[in-house]
Structure formats: structure tokens, C-alpha cells
Amino acid sequence: DSGVTQTPKHLITATGQRVTLRCSPRSGDLSVYWYQQSLDQGLQFLIQYYNGEERAKGNILERFSAQQFPDLHSELNLSSLELGDSALYFCASSVVAGHDAPLHFGNGTRLTVT
Amino acid sequence: GQQVMQIPQYQHVQEGEDFTTYCNSSTTLSNIQWYKQRPGGHPVFLIQLVKSGEVKKQKRLTFQFGEAKKNSSLHITATQTTDVGTYFCAGREGAQKLVFGQGTRLTINP
Numbered sequence: 435d436s437g438v439t440q441t442p443k444h445l446i447t448a449t450g451q452r453v454t455l456r457c458s459p460r461s462g463d464l465s466v467y468w469y470q471q472s473l474d475q476g477l478q479f480l481i482q483y484y485n486g487e488e489r490a491k492g493n494i495l496e497r498f499s500a501q502q503f504p505d506l507h508s509e510l511n512l513s514s515l516e517l518g519d520s521a522l523y524f525c526a527s528s529v530v531a532g533h534d535a536p537l538h539f540g541n542g543t544r545l546t547v548t
Numbered sequence: 549g550q551q552v553m554q555i556p557q558y559q560h561v562q563e564g565e566d567f568t569t570y571c572n573s574s575t576t577l578s579n580i581q582w583y584k585q586r587p588g589g590h591p592v593f594l595i596q597l598v599k600s601g602e603v604k605k606q607k608r609l610t611f612q613f614g615e616a617k618k619n620s621s622l623h624i625t626a627t628q629t630t631d632v633g634t635y636f637c638a639g640r641e642g643a644q645k646l647v648f649g650q651g652t653r654l655t656i657n658p
Contacts, residue, residue, distance in 0.1 A: 436590070469648075476554075476650040477591065477636065490645045524590060534579055536593040537646070 437461065438540035440525050446546045452513040455543045459506055459527030465489070466508040467537060468500055471522040483508055484530075515547045552639045554649030562657050567624040569652035571637035578640050580613055580620045585651070586633040594622075624654075632656050 437460035447453055459466050468480040479492035483502035494500075497515075502508045512519060522542045528535035551574045561567055571580065579598045583591040595604055597613035597620060604611045608631075610623045620639075624631055634651040641647075 436592070467646075477638075477648040479645050479647065482645065492645055526591075534596070534598075534640070536581065536596065537583075537591075538593065539590040541590050 436538040436540060438463075438525060438527050438538050440523075440540035440543050442543060443541065444544050444546075446548065447515060448548055449515055449517060451515050451547075452511065453515065453545065455510040455512070455523055455525075455545075457508045457510070457525030457527075457540060459508070459525075460538050463527035463529050463538070464506065465528045465530060465535070466502055466506070467526040467528070468494075468508070468510050469524045469526065469539075471524060471542070473521075475521075477524065480510070512545070517547050520545055520547045552637060552647045552649040554637055554652055556652055557650060558653050558655075560655045560657065561627055563629060564626050567627050567631070567654055569622050569635050569637075569654075571620040571622075571639070571649050573618045573639050573641070575641045576617050578617075580617075580640075581638045581646070582611060582620075582622055583636045583638065583648075584633050585636065589633075591636060627654070627656050629656050629658055 439458040441456045465484045467482045469477040480494040481500050482490040486502050500510045524542045526537040526539045553572045581596045582594040585591045601615045602613040608625045612621045634653045636651045638646050638648045
């Protein structure tokens with residue numbers, strides 16, 4: 435168990451809808467990362483937060499947004515969903531903001547858009 | 549932008565055979581990390597390499613960081629069925645974001 439909690443585990447929704455994925459980092463970790471993993475694909479970096487502030491941005495679509503709250507949990511909001519958004523979304527956390535620190539991944543949320 | 553390429557994409561071996569995956573970056577990396585993702589699971593951190601030419605071992609796994617800090621490799625000696633999974637390298641250039649390679653999926657014939 436990595437200590438990173440993601441909910442829900444599975445999400446099935448229709449095109450055009452909006453969903454929110456939630457992540458609670460490991461106790462003591464200040465940095466949260468979101469990654470997207472499509473079928474048989476690598477891990478695409480979406481966005482990183484550190485202690486409530488956006489730290490780095492990857493190839494995140496404008497339809498997607500995220501935030502990190504004062505209690506350090508994070509939410510990833512996906513709107514106007516398209517079939518191509520179906521993927522496994524991972525949250526990871528680390529102690530510090532620098533990418534030298536190992537990332538600890540949650541079990542992921544599998545999103546299916548129909 | 550920074551790119552991290554990993555080869556091969558797939559590798560199937562007989563149990564007991566060796567396995568190697570290679571990671572190449574278009575730019576010099578400040579460090580490289582390796583992760584393993586079991587089927588149906590999440591990536592798990594294995595190791596980080598920082599120094600030029602660094603070699604680290606974990607039991608049957610040997611990790612190397614190239615002299616130019618642009619490439620890395622993971623070698624598994626005498627594979628076991630527990631080694632099945634996808635191995636990812638992830639590199640960072642300076643203060644840039646951590647970029648993952650596409651991964652090498654290892655399957656093993658018992």
C-alpha cells in the first residue's frame with residue numbers, strides 16, 4: 435500500500451459530462467501529481483501541485499482542471515468528456531516539490547466514457 | 549521539449565533468461581528514476597540514479613546511468629515470473645517535469 439488514496443476506483447459516464455477525481459496524498463507529502471495512462475500507453479504528465487500551488491503543467495487539456503486544497507488533497511476535474519478521455523488516471527505524491535523525490539502512486543481511477 | 553524513449557516496447561522471455569530495457573533521452577538528465585507496474589497495478593518506485601556512470605544493484609536487477617547522463621538501462625538476470633510487468637524509466641532535465649518513457653512490457657514463459 436503506497437499510502438496514496440484515489441477515489442473512485444471506477445467511473446463510467448457519457449460523453450459531454452463532467453467528473454471529479456479525488457486524491458489524498460501520503461501523510462506528510464506536500465506535492466501531488468496527476469498522470470493519464472491510456473491503454474498500452476505510457477504515463478502522460480498532466481499537472482503538479484505543491485502545498486496548494488500549481489508547480490508544473492504538462493499536456494493537460496483546457497477541459498481539464500485541478501486544484502490542491504489546504505488539507506493537501508487534490509481533485510482533477512474533467513469536463514465535456516470525449517471518448518478519447520477514457521483512461522486510467524493516476525495520482526502520485528512526493529515529500530517535496532523537486533522531481534528528485536520518488537513518486538508514490540495511488541491505485542488509479544479508471545474512467546470509461548461511453 | 550524533453551523526450552524520453554524506451555526500447556523495446558515489448559519483451560517476451562523464457563523464465564531464467566536475462567532481460568534488458570534501455571532508456572534514451574534527447575537531453576542531459578539530472579537524474580533518472582525507474583518504476584515497475586505489475587499488470588492491473590500502479591507504478592512502484594524502484595530506484596533513482598544521479599551520478600554519471602552510476603551503477604546500482606538490487607538483487608537480480610542492475611541499473612546503469614550513462615556517462616553522458618542521457619541514457620540508462622535496467623538489466624534483470626535470470627528472470628522469474630514475479631518480474632512480469634511494465635518497467636518505466638523517468639527522467640528530469642534540470643527543474644523540468646518528470647517525463648516517463650513509454651515503458652517496456654515484460655512477459656515471461658514459465
